[in-house]
Amino acid sequence: xxxxxxxxxxxxxxxxxxxxxxxxxxxxxxxxxxxxxxxxxxxxxxxxxxxxxxxxxxxxxxxxxxxxxxxxxxxxxxxxxxxxx
Amino acid sequence: xxxxxxxxxxxxxxxxxxxxxxxxxxxxxxxxxxxxxxxxxxxxxxxxxxxxxxxxxxxxxxxxxxxxxxxxxxxxxxxxxxxxxxxxxxxxxxxxxxxxxxxxxxxxxxxxxxxxxxxxxxxxxxxxxxxxxxxxxxxxxxxxxxxxxxxxxxxxxxxxxxxxxxxxxxxxxxxxxxxxxxxxxxxxxxxxxxxxxxxxxxxxxxxxxxxxxxxxxxxxxxxxxxxxxxxxxxxxxxxxxxxxxxxxxxxxxxxxxxxxxxxxxxxxxxxxxxxxxxxxxxxxxxxxxxxxxxxxxxxxxxxxxxxxxxxxxxxxxxxxxxxxxxxxxxxxxxxxxxxxxxxxxxxxxxxxxxxxxxxxxxxxxxxxxxxxxxxxxxxxxxxxxxxxxxxxxxxxxxxxxxxxxxxxxxxxxxxxxxxxxxxxxxxxxxxxxxxxxxxxxxxxxxxxxxxxxxxxxxxxxxxxxxxxxxxxxxxxxxxxxxxxxxxxxxxxxxxxxxxxxxxxxxxxxxxxxxxxxxxxxxxxxxxxxxxxxxxxxxxxxxxxxxxxxxxxxxxxxxxxxxxxxxxxxxxxxxxxxxxxxxxxxxxxxxxxxxxxxxxxxxxxxxxxxxxxxxxxx
Numbered sequence: 001x002x003x004x005x006x007x008x009x010x011x012x013x014x015x016x017x018x019x020x021x022x023x024x025x026x027x028x029x030x031x032x033x034x035x036x037x038x039x040x041x042x043x044x045x046x047x048x049x050x051x052x053x054x055x056x057x058x059x060x061x062x063x064x065x066x067x068x069x070x071x072x073x074x075x076x077x078x079x080x081x082x083x084x085x
Numbered sequence: 086x087x088x089x090x091x092x093x094x095x096x097x098x099x100x101x102x103x104x105x106x107x108x109x110x111x112x113x114x115x116x117x118x119x120x121x122x123x124x125x126x127x128x129x130x131x132x133x134x135x136x137x138x139x140x141x142x143x144x145x146x147x148x149x150x151x152x153x154x155x156x157x158x159x160x161x162x163x164x165x166x167x168x169x170x171x172x173x174x175x176x177x178x179x180x181x182x183x184x185x186x187x188x189x190x191x192x193x194x195x196x197x198x199x200x201x202x203x204x205x206x207x208x209x210x211x212x213x214x215x216x217x218x219x220x221x222x223x224x225x226x227x228x229x230x231x232x233x234x235x236x237x238x239x240x241x242x243x244x245x246x247x248x249x250x251x252x253x254x255x256x257x258x259x260x261x262x263x264x265x266x267x268x269x270x271x272x273x274x275x276x277x278x279x280x281x282x283x284x285x286x287x288x289x290x291x292x293x294x295x296x297x298x299x300x301x302x303x304x305x306x307x308x309x310x311x312x313x314x315x316x317x318x319x320x321x322x323x324x325x326x327x328x329x330x331x332x333x334x335x336x337x338x339x340x341x342x343x344x345x346x347x348x349x350x351x352x353x354x355x356x357x358x359x360x361x362x363x364x365x366x367x368x369x370x371x372x373x374x375x376x377x378x379x380x381x382x383x384x385x386x387x388x389x390x391x392x393x394x395x396x397x398x399x400x401x402x403x404x405x406x407x408x409x410x411x412x413x414x415x416x417x418x419x420x421x422x423x424x425x426x427x428x429x430x431x432x433x434x435x436x437x438x439x440x441x442x443x444x445x446x447x448x449x450x451x452x453x454x455x456x457x458x459x460x461x462x463x464x465x466x467x468x469x470x471x472x473x474x475x476x477x478x479x480x481x482x483x484x485x486x487x488x489x490x491x492x493x494x495x496x497x498x499x500x501x502x503x504x505x506x507x508x509x510x511x512x513x514x515x516x517x518x519x520x521x522x523x524x525x526x527x528x529x530x531x532x533x534x535x536x537x538x539x540x541x542x543x544x545x546x547x548x549x550x551x552x553x554x555x556x557x558x559x560x561x562x563x564x565x566x567x568x569x570x571x572x573x574x575x576x577x578x579x580x581x582x583x584x585x586x587x588x589x590x591x592x593x594x595x596x597x598x599x600x601x602x603x604x605x606x607x608x609x610x611x612x613x614x615x616x617x618x619x620x621x622x623x624x625x626x627x628x629x630x631x632x633x634x635x636x637x638x639x640x641x642x643x644x645x646x647x648x649x650x651x652x653x654x655x656x657x658x659x660x661x662x663x664x665x666x667x668x669x670x671x672x673x674x675x676x677x678x679x680x681x682x683x684x685x686x687x688x689x690x691x692x693x694x695x696x697x698x699x700x701x702x
Binding site (some may be wrong): 034053 | 196200328
């Protein structure tokens with residue numbers, strides 16, 4: 001497998017992991033909204049908390065994590081960009 | 086070129102923020118000195134709009150890449166702020182908290198949808214489109230699939246989606262300008278339009294970028310100060326986002342105490358409740374039971390997420406970063422800046438509801454005598470403009486929960502007054518709403534006119550046009566599109582044109598899969614893309630006409646029951662799957678793309694090396 005193909009395979013993998021996490025926080029947990037709402041977090045009912053703040057925060061953290069991870073993959077395969085800014 | 090300016094950005098915007106803080110303090114002093122509330126509102130809006138116009142003038146340019154992609158030198162964090170302003174519309178600013186206030190948990194699917202979509206933008210689209218080096222979204226589709234027809238098809242989708250959105254934005258600028266400046270709505274629309282055009286016409290994307298950063302600062306300050314202030318005032322805690330658990334529980338108790346009653350339509354009609362006003366009939370934090378309720382939540386979230394990842398005015402913001410990796414980080418920063426406002430909206434809704442409902446608070450009105458409530462100053466003022474309404478259904482002279490009606494916008498616009506904050510805060514909120522509506526309208530008008538001038542005029546009609554002529558055409562189109570949007574907005578057709586959500590559904594129906602597969606599936610062909618785009622947008626449009634009563638009654642002669650609960654807010658769930666299936670089937674039936682196209686896709690996937698399209702093209 002060429003370097004390019006290996007790079008793309010890893011990038012694809014990384015994309016799938018990110019999208020699985022994304023689906024978990026955006027869809028899966030809200031399939032169980034009424035069950036989750038019997039639990040509480042910071043004093044809020046849990047499903048309410050997740051849709052008002054929790055999932056949103058998870059997306060923000062996920063995006064910084066995913067960008068850093070992708071930069072590491074770039075470096076490993078020698079596709080790291082020269083910093084222009 | 087302007088390297089000095091880019092290096093000094095933190096200093097420039099730091100000074101700007103400090104200047105804005107000084108302005109707020111001066112206004113506060115002026116209020117104490119007896120300047121009228123109305124004049125403070127006028128000064129807030131006029132001052133901020135003049136600043137944006139000044140930034141727009143300073144950013145004027147005669148270069149193509151500066152006009153279309155801000156010279157690709159916008160640093161990560163600043164592009165994040167600009168995207169956040171581009172994203173958060175007047176509707177987000179003014180109506181979101183009101184939506185949460187009345188809609189509760191189900192409405193909050195919008196919050197998840199409008200943030201979760203950025204994960205799709207970052208993983209599937211932004212870095213690759215940035216590497217490609219396109220000026221517009223149709224520029225990518227036209228080059229990747231090759232040919233004028235596919236380019237024109239994608240411009241068609243972009244036009245439908247963005248134009249649906251832009252009339253609503255110009256409408257919002259008009260509403261805010263008319264309220265703050267005390268002029269008629271029709272005049273407000275044109276004032277709004279002129280402000281929008283001054284910001285974007287001279288410098289295109291470069292001017293829009295730097296005004297959007299300035300607008301973000303104003304809108305976030307205007308949103309957060311009242312939330313924190315009110316929270317501390319009603320004893321909600323120093324940091325509301327982490328400390329309102331007790332208040333949410335208290336609202337649950339109050340809902341029990343007052344009872345959640347549904348009014349009959351006949352009662353409301355008899356009492357003369359003005360259109361668009363709502364009352365609380367659902368729980369604040371409860372989750373509706375049942376499979377259909379879950380599906381309603383999930384389907385709305387999916388449409389908004391996929392729609393987010395297909396909206397051209399957002400995607401094109403990531404064409405302006407210096408590198409591919411800056412584009413990725415910039416998506417993360419965008420979402421962070423959006424999160425600051427979106428996570429505050431439910432907190433504002435909670436505080437606002439508590440202030441009105443809790444009889445232990447001096448601001449509480451539910452359960453008080455109606456004649457007392459009617460003598461409160463803010464109730465009188467907002468009743469006059471038909472934004473709040475009281476109907477004593479049971480005739481007991483006491484205000485019940487189901488007898489208090491108000492428009493959703495009031496939650497943001499009036500809560501500072503209700504909680505007894507000084508008027509300077511309300512003036513600040515007007516300026517914030519204006520900034521939010523203007524920044525989104527700017528981005529949308531530019532997205533449409535850039536697609537028409539670059540993809541239709543330059544790429545299809547006159548490929549030999551010189552730079553000066555291209556930019557002239559771009560500017561003329563900008564004015565025409567803006568004027569057309571304002572003209573339509575001035576008829577107040579928005580209630581007929583429908584919801585902002587439609588823009589997401591249109592974009593998702595026609596653009597999502599052609600963009601994703603363009604990068605992730607080499608086998609996708611030109612014929613597949615053309616068939617996919619057209620079948621997606623047309624099936625979505627047809628379904629909308631079929632399902633939305635205002636259209637279906639005249640066209641199909643009756644009201645149709647939504648298929649699987651897919652109503653007019655969710656029609657992208659019909660268009661996008663049709664687009665995907667048609668695109669894959671037709672692609673597989675046609676000849677594999679040639680070697681040059683395959684290489685183009687390979688180059689797109691790797692951050693380093695030359696862009697597919699040159700710096701000036």
